[in-house]
Amino acid sequence: MxxxxxxxxxxxxxxxxxxxxxxxxxxxxxxxxxxxxxxxxxxxxxxxxxxxxxxxxxxxxxxxxxxxxxxxxxxxxxxxxxxxxxxxxxxxxxxxxxxxxxxxxxxxxxxxxxxxxxxxxxxxxxxxxxxxxxxxxxxxxxxxxxxxxxEPYRPEFPGIERFGGDVVHPQFWPEELDYAGKRVVVIGSGATAISLIPALAQKASQVTMLQRSPTYMMSMPRIDPMVDFIRKMLPSRVSHSVVRFRNAMFHILTYFMFRKAPRFGRRLIRSKTIAALPEGYQVDLHFKPKYDPWDQRMCLVLDHDLFDRISEGRAEVVTGTIDHIDEKGIVLTSGDRVDADVIVTATGLQxxxxxxxxxxxxxxxxxxxxxxxxxxxxxxxxxxxxxxxxxxxxxxxxxxxxxxxxxxxxxxxxxxxxxxxxxxxxxxxxxxxxxxxxxxxxxxxxxxxxxxxxxxxxxxxxxxxxxxxxxxxxxxxxxxxxxxxxxxxxxxxxx
Structure with missing residues (x-):
């Protein structure tokens, strides 16, 4: 030895x-x-x-x-x-x-x-x-x-080998993938899907987020006016410490509030989601999880980008279970289908x-x-x-x-x-x-x-x-x- x-x-x-x-x-x-x-x-x-x-x-x-x-x-x-x-x-x-x-x-x-x-x-x-x-x-x-x-997590999807288009996992995104003008289906509704879909929607003709069940999402601004103010008022190192502490405390307090008062948390998230989406949108079908806030990690929507793409019709959410995949897309257990040119399996980590x-x-x-x-x-x-x-x-x-x-x-x-x-x-x-x-x-x-x-x-x-x-x-x-x-x-x- x-x-x-x-x-x-x-x-x-x-x-x-x-x-x-x-x-x-x-x-x-x-x-x-x-x-x-x-x-x-x-x-x-x-x-x-x-x-x-x-x-x-x-x-x-x-x-x-x-x-x-x-x-x-x-x-x-x-x-x-x-x-x-x-x-x-x-x-x-x-x-x-x-x-x-x-x-x-x-x-x-x-x-x-x-x-x-x-x-x-x-x-x-x-x-x-x-x-x-x-x-x-x-x-x-x-x-x-x-x-x-x-090895990312890749669940078995019956018939995926028959699909005529590209199948990609976000962990190994091919640089040469051309999705411009194509119909893209993203399987999953976690942090990866939430950040990926608005970016894909800029070039794709249509992006569909296909989820088995909804996830909690909250929007945060890319640029925070309060952070900007603190950084203008204080020297760089001091402002960095102050903003770091302020952001950590805000996050911890909101987490604590959601865990201690889950019903209030559910209502708060639901009301913000309703406000961000078009009138009459099926919020309870696509954005109302069965579990309490922070039973799973909450997803961050940036500057309402996902909600905006949905409102513009460039992205849509489909909630359902996959039965199988064929040459042209995904068939759900309900009998509905989602046609696709590209399937992205945002199905998680190992x-x-x-x-x-x-x-x-x-x-x-x-x-x-x-x-x-x-x-x-x-x-x-x-x-x-x-x-x-x-x-x-x-x-x-x-x-x-x-x-x-x-x-x-x-x-x-x-x-x-x-x-x-x-x-x-x-x-x-x-x-x-x-x-x-x-x-x-x-x-x-x-x-x-x-x-x-x-x-x-x-x-x-x-x-x-x-x-x-x-x-x-x-x-x-x-x-x-x-x-x-x-x-x-x-x-x-x-x-």
């Missing part, structure tokens, strides 16, 4: 993924531990993660950009909700400005990570440009997100833990989905390894930044005390289990055991409550349920 491969490249910390999580971790680790070396391994050819992978028309954030951007690097553009390409540009510019891009290795596909308890080091096996590469480090940080980049990377401890494979998550960023009995997971009900970065700071604090604590390993240990304390994601969304219900487990009480509870997490992190006791120690063999650190 103990690997002295001279070709292995060493760093104190290896970060896997060069998206929001990885870049944020690099900044916080360097800020708190300037003496530690780090390397970022990125499977793709560019910075961005999700914001490089998804390239479908209309790709944008489904939360405001001020809470999605880093607290330490102000968002400079005017919009409150940003397009995918501008988010990726922001990440690239930020990584360049802070020198983080100098630590990245692109086209590096990590396959496995092996922990050696004799030396307290990780050996990471990767493929780079078709050849094998080995990296060694003391610490691992997984900024790999929560879904599979290779959950995946740690980017599908194999984890071994002293030669024994560990299944992370069998383990509990500790303080939302470490995994039970896995040494020197952090995992970044965002919120289901708020911006990813709100928790990603907390995770990065907590990990950086742990590294500093270990350095001061001379520890070479640390891991959370639950022992034989019985603990009630719940899913790490608390949504009734299809991608969660399909794969309830795809992510590490959450308990129902701290420090093993994955909460989706930003305010409580902020308080917890502020008064964190770093030794709680943790095991610290020193390696049997201390190797000299490479210069």
């Amino acid at each position: 103990h690997d002295h491969n001279p070709e292995a490249e060493y760093s104190d910390v290896l970060i896997i993924g060069a998206g929001i999580s990885g870049i944020g971790a690099a900044y916080r680790i360097r800020e708190r531990n300037p003496r530690l070396s780090y390397r970022i391994l990125e499977r793709r050819s560019r910075i961005g993660g999700t914001w490089d992978l998804f390239r479908y028309p209309g790709i944008r954030s489904d939360s405001d950009i001020f809470t999605l951007s880093f607290p330490w690097e102000p968002w400079q553009r005017q919009e409150n909700v940003a397009d995918g390409e501008h988010i990726r540009e922001y990440l690239e510019t930020t990584a360049g400005k802070h020198g983080i891009d100098q630590h990245m290795r692109f086209d590096t596909f990590v396959k496995s990570a092996e922990w050696d308890s004799e030396t307290d080091t990780w050996t990471v096996h990767a493929e780079q440009d078709g050849s094998s590469r080995i990296y060694r480090s003391r610490f691992l940080f997984f900024g790999t997100g929560y879904y599979s980049y290779d 959950l995946q833990a740690l980017g599908g990377i194999r984890i071994l401890i002293d030669g024994t494979e560990v299944n992370p989905t069998d383990r509990f998550v500790y303080k939302e960023y470490l995994i039970e009995d896995v040494p020197n390894m952090a995992w970044c997971i965002g919120y289901t009900n708020a911006s990813w970065t709100l928790r990603a930044d907390m995770t990065a700071k907590a990990f950086a604090k742990l590294l500093a604590y270990m350095d001061v005390h001379g520890y070479t390993h640390a891991y959370p240990h639950r022992g034989d304390v019985p603990i009630e289990e719940k899913p790490a994601f608390d949504l009734q969304a299809g991608y969660v219900k399909r794969s309830p055991h795809a992510l590490p487990k959450s308990g129902t009480r701290r420090p093993w509870n994955v909460r989706h409550n930003y305010v409580l997490d902020v308080i917890d992190h502020r008064f964190d006791r770093i030794e709680e349920s943790m095991v610290f120690g020193r390696a049997a063999i201390r190797e000299p650190r490479p210069a």
Whole structure:
């Protein structure tokens, strides 16, 4: 197990993924531990993660950009909700400005990570440009997100192979796809469909959103006058912090209100939807879900764009179940049909833990989905390894930044005390289990055991409550349920 491969490249910390999580971790680790070396391994050819992978028309954030951007690097553009390409540009510019891009290795596909308890080091096996590469480090940080980049969710649609037109999944949008003047059917009514349909409607002759059941949607302006006012009145860094805090609090309070008063929430959303659509539109058929607000993630309509396209007749909503697909389109169980030239299957993601990377401890494979998550960023009995997971009900970065700071604090604590390993240990304390994601969304219900487990009480509870997490992190006791120690063999650190 103990690997002295001279070709292995060493760093104190290896970060896997060069998206929001990885870049944020690099900044916080360097800020708190300037003496530690780090390397970022990125499977793709560019910075961005999700914001490089998804390239479908209309790709944008489904939360405001001020809470999605880093607290330490102000968002400079005017919009409150940003397009995918501008988010990726922001990440690239930020990584360049802070020198983080100098630590990245692109086209590096990590396959496995092996922990050696004799030396307290990780050996990471990767493929780079078709050849094998080995990296060694003391610490691992997984900024790999929560879904599979290779396998989106593709349900079985009988007869889809008979369809005469193009069938595309938004996760792999073909750049050369020509849908101008064509009839496009988008299957699904989640965040992807809601941002895709208004963009497609600009060129397509007709766009149909085909949904099994309605989704909650609320409109938000692309440019917020209050945000503009705050940014004009205050210096850039101060205004960024103020707007970030204001947006986070607004979102948290509205979420809390919808959860505590669901009937009021239902009425509020319904009245706003009725106001946004033509008189007499069948709102209760197409926009009245069976579940309560925030049982599933609420979808963000931007500047009423989806409602406007429906009002103009450029987009329509059909609610029903697919029976089969034939050469010319989709036949519903009701007997109705929706003809199409292009079918877009906006059917969702496949959950995946740690980017599908194999984890071994002293030669024994560990299944992370069998383990509990500790303080939302470490995994039970896995040494020197952090995992970044965002919120289901708020911006990813709100928790990603907390995770990065907590990990950086742990590294500093270990350095001061001379520890070479640390891991959370639950022992034989019985603990009630719940899913790490608390949504009734299809991608969660399909794969309830795809992510590490959450308990129902701290420090093993994955909460989706930003305010409580902020308080917890502020008064964190770093030794709680943790095991610290020193390696049997201390190797000299490479210069």
